[in-house]
């Protein structure tokens with residue numbers, strides 16, 4: 001049986017979607033973020049030292065497999081259970097496979113870091129500090145945001161927008177694990193107003209994701225998720 005260690009409103013929603021696409025049986029162990037810090041509970045560290053979600057266990061082959069990192073989980077599930085599923089397995093060595101790997105890694109490697117920086121510096125701006133320090137923390141945060149973080153996010157989104165124009169999924173007509181991996185940063189950016197109407201290809205793409213029957217089944221299994 002596969003077990004998903006699922007943190008609310010998090011990247012692990014992607015793994016539930018993937019498991020639904022693969023039509024696999026799985027169970028969910030739920031963890032709740034601290035409402036103030038947004039961090040996961042300490043009990044997640046008993047499953048993996050970093051205590052980040054998603055993590056899966058898979059004991060279906062007799063061996064006790066534990067995998068963390070959503071990209072690694074997607075690759076594992078794809079290799080082990082992806083054959084003849086609704087998700088495409090690109091031919092090894094093909095351009096399609098290079099594109100698949102590119103977007104699979106792009107999500108956590110290129111897109112999420114500046115989104116996280118934006119979140120952090122916006123929090124720094126609004127966090128309580130002595131009144132005489134406030135103008136300084138605000139000015140430094142604004143400088144980093146406007147000089148580095150926001151232009152970086154914009155060029156990444158422009159690139160994603162042009163890559164999706166005229167396409168259904170990142171690999172054209174075929175849904176793949178790369179789409180699953182790209183879903184979380186794009187849908188959370190829409191929910192946070194970072195992606196607006198000027199990015200119409202991204203918006204339609206995320207709407208298409210939300211219409212996938214397996215995506216909707218994952219929502220029903222996972223419970224409340226703020227980005228759908």
Ligand SMILES: N[C@@H](CCC(=O)N[C@@H](CS)C(=O)NCC(=O)O)C(=O)O
Pocket residue numbers: 007009010011012038039040041051052053054068069070071108
């Ligand atoms: N690159 C990792 C990131 C994992 C991660 O940071 N997960 C967040 C949820 S979106 C988390 O567990 N946060 C809670 C915490 O850091 O305590 C992945 O893709 O799995």
